Amino acid sequence: MKVFKDLWWFFKQEKMAYGLGVVILAFVSFFTLVPPLIVGVIVDHIVEETLTRNLLLMWVGVLLVIGLLTYGLRYVWRIMIFGASIRLARLLRNQLYEHFTNMSHRFYQRHRTGDLMAHATNDIRAVQMTAGQGVLTLVDSLTMGGFVIITMAATISWQLTLICLIPMPFMAYLTSYYGTLLHKRFHHAQSAFSELNNNVQESVTGVRVAKTFGQEQDEVERFKTKSKEVVDKNVAVAKIDALFDPTISLIVGISYFLAVVFGARFVITGDLTLGQLTSFTLYLGLLIWPMLAFGWLFNIVERGRASYDRIYSLLSVKQDITDEKASSEQQVTGNLQVTIHQFSYPGSEERALLNIDFKLEEGKTLGIVGKTGSGKSTLIRLLQREYDIEDGSISIGERTLQQYRLDDLKATFGHVPQDHFLFSATIADNVAFAKPSATISEIIASCKLASIHEDILSFKDGYETVVGERGVTLSGGQKQRISIARAILPEPNVLILDDSLSAVDAKTEERILHSLRKNRAGKTTIITAHRLSAIKHADLILVLDKGEIIQQGTHEELMKERGWYRKMYEHQQLEELVEQGGQQDEA
Numbered sequence: 001m002k003v004f005k006d007l008w009w010f011f012k013q014e015k016m017a018y019g020l021g022v023v024i025l026a027f028v029s030f031f032t033l034v035p036p037l038i039v040g041v042i043v044d045h046i047v048e049e050t051l052t053r054n055l056l057l058m059w060v061g062v063l064l065v066i067g068l069l070t071y072g073l074r075y076v077w078r079i080m081i082f083g084a085s086i087r088l089a090r091l092l093r094n095q096l097y098e099h100f101t102n103m104s105h106r107f108y109q110r111h112r113t114g115d116l117m118a119h120a121t122n123d124i125r126a127v128q129m130t131a132g133q134g135v136l137t138l139v140d141s142l143t144m145g146g147f148v149i150i151t152m153a154a155t156i157s158w159q160l161t162l163i164c165l166i167p168m169p170f171m172a173y174l175t176s177y178y179g180t181l182l183h184k185r186f187h188h189a190q191s192a193f194s195e196l197n198n199n200v201q202e203s204v205t206g207v208r209v210a211k212t213f214g215q216e217q218d219e220v221e222r223f224k225t226k227s228k229e230v231v232d233k234n235v236a237v238a239k240i241d242a243l244f245d246p247t248i249s250l251i252v253g254i255s256y257f258l259a260v261v262f263g264a265r266f267v268i269t270g271d272l273t274l275g276q277l278t279s280f281t282l283y284l285g286l287l288i289w290p291m292l293a294f295g296w297l298f299n300i301v302e303r304g305r306a307s308y309d310r311i312y313s314l315l316s317v318k319q320d321i322t323d324e325k326a327s328s329e330q331q332v333t334g335n336l337q338v339t340i341h342q343f344s345y346p347g348s349e350e351r352a353l354l355n356i357d358f359k360l361e362e363g364k365t366l367g368i369v370g371k372t373g374s375g376k377s378t379l380i381r382l383l384q385r386e387y388d389i390e391d392g393s394i395s396i397g398e399r400t401l402q403q404y405r406l407d408d409l410k411a412t413f414g415h416v417p418q419d420h421f422l423f424s425a426t427i428a429d430n431v432a433f434a435k436p437s438a439t440i441s442e443i444i445a446s447c448k449l450a451s452i453h454e455d456i457l458s459f460k461d462g463y464e465t466v467v468g469e470r471g472v473t474l475s476g477g478q479k480q481r482i483s484i485a486r487a488i489l490p491e492p493n494v495l496i497l498d499d500s501l502s503a504v505d506a507k508t509e510e511r512i513l514h515s516l517r518k519n520r521a522g523k524t525t526i527i528t529a530h531r532l533s534a535i536k537h538a539d540l541i542l543v544l545d546k547g548e549i550i551q552q553g554t555h556e557e558l559m560k561e562r563g564w565y566r567k568m569y570e571h572q573q574l575e576e577l578v579e580q581g582g583q584q585d586e587a
């Protein structure tokens with residue numbers, strides 16, 4: 001029952017709905033006691049041959065009024081209690097979503113998308129059940145059960161009531177035992193469902209890869225295995241679930257048996273009238289629901305507790321990147337000064353960066369090159385404070401990154417990541433994502449800068465063309481250029497292109513870089529690339545290898561050194577020549 005304590009804040013918040021709902025529920029339980037009493041009275045009148053037509057009509061009238069009253073009241077408590085539980089689900093869903101959007105990269109590295117989806121659907125549903133069905137069963141089993149037992153003992157026979165209640169402690173024990181088992185199995189079933197969710201999400205996202213490698217059948221088999229696991233674990237839950245009803249029916253059956261055997265004796269000895277025994281057995285019938293409700297209560301509460309714990313353990317994950325040391329709103333401007341003695345990703349032993357030390361004047365262009373896995377993207381992530389460094393510092397102007405507010409930092413950077421993502425929306429909406437108030441002429445200007453304007457005009461719906469999963473299929477280069485347009489639209493102080501020109505040809509790359517140089521004069525640009533022509537004009541080029549800077553300088557300076565840069569540049573020039581030669585031959 002701890003979950004009710006955990007949910008107390010919500011019950012307090014919704015005290016009107018719950019208060020009214022519980023009071024009405026108690027009234028309904030009370031009114032339910034009346035019909036068996038009336039039936040008993042009528043039976044006694046029949047036995048004593050005193051039943052008149054008017055008397056019968058009167059009792060039937062009373063029964064009808066009570067029936068109509070409980071009908072109306074039942075409707076009201078449902079709206080009150082179930083309505084509140086739906087509001088709880090909405091509240092938790094919003095809290096979770098807001099929490100997810102505030103979480104850092106570290107969080108998403110630890111939690112898989114499928115798990116998070118399962119929390120936002122299944123777990124919230126289970127908590128909603130606790131706040132709705134759970135409250136109903138608790139109140140109903142207590143009020144109805146209590147009223148029925150008190151009425152039986154006080155108005156008919158306390159001896160017979162005691163006898164018929166003997167099997168009840170067994171029921172309490174068994175339901176709590178089943179509840180514990182259920183809790184464990186339900187937890188396993190939920191985990192298996194999360195696993196399946198992950199699997200489906202990965203399979204759908206990677207369906208093209210699976211098809212390319214002819215792995216569809218393997219994927220289907222993998223899905224079947226996981227799906228069977230989910231079914232098996234849910235069947236295990238259902239097996240315990242299925243024990244609740246028969247157990248309660250058996251116990252109620254024993255109670256009936258005792259009522260008939262001992263009740264008949266009381267009637268023979270004259271301690272009870274036949275009408276009273278009739279009422280008693282009818283009351284016993286009314287006890288079935290509270291007992292079932294009691295059984296269900298354990299069931300619902302166990303599920304709710306597991307889910308609530310899971311949701312709250314997620315919600316209690318603290319943001320690791322915070323504004324704590326930041327002062328008031330401040331524009332992020334000034335020279336960039338980077339000193340990273342060493343950096344490893346959380347949970348990783350491997351050093352991703354080592355002894356990184358450089359300075360970049362505001363408004364200049366920085367080029368970062370190096371073999372794959374040399375640490376280029378890591379450096380970019382640290383510059384934007386996606387992770388905090390413990391050994392070293394990064395400052396812009398007079399302040400370190402931690403001394404700026406996160407919102408100010410975010411507004412400073414325009415980032416085109418390697419794994420760019422377009423939403424299922426129009427091209428115009430995608431480009432205006434970071435600045436929804438942008439006018440269409442601003443959107444077009446950005447697209448022209450990113451050399452994608454002509455391509456967009458060639459689509460039937462132009463800027464209104466829907467892209468993403470539900471829209472037209474764009475080439476890798478087109479997606480890259482739309483992502484660049486999106487990043488440059490808000491005119492960020494620092495533009496970061498992380499290998500963002502890899503899918504465009506050399507001429508387009510040159511055109512984009514040329515326009516950027518012209519339009520972003522005085523603003524900082526950071527470019528990582530494999531093709532050295534993309535960073536040739538940078539004011540400072542860093543060459544990384546295994547997380548360390550092995551060369552730095554301008555293109556001219558680096559070409560004078562006999563190092564990796566010069567070797568790679570000459571190699572790529574040669575490749576380009578060969579390629580151009582090939583094209584000329586074909587022409």
Ligand SMILES: Nc1ncnc2c1ncn2[C@@H]1O[C@H](COP(=O)(O)OP(=O)(O)OP(=O)(O)O)[C@@H](O)[C@H]1O
Binds near residue numbers: 109371
């Ligand atoms: N999220 C992460 N968690 C743990 N290790 C990571 C993570 N991202 C990258 N790494 C590791 O950090 C090192 C540097 O990776 P990084 O992505 O910065 O290289 P890169 O130079 O950008 O490579 P590429 O040119 O292929 O994009 C690699 O050894 C990589 O395995």
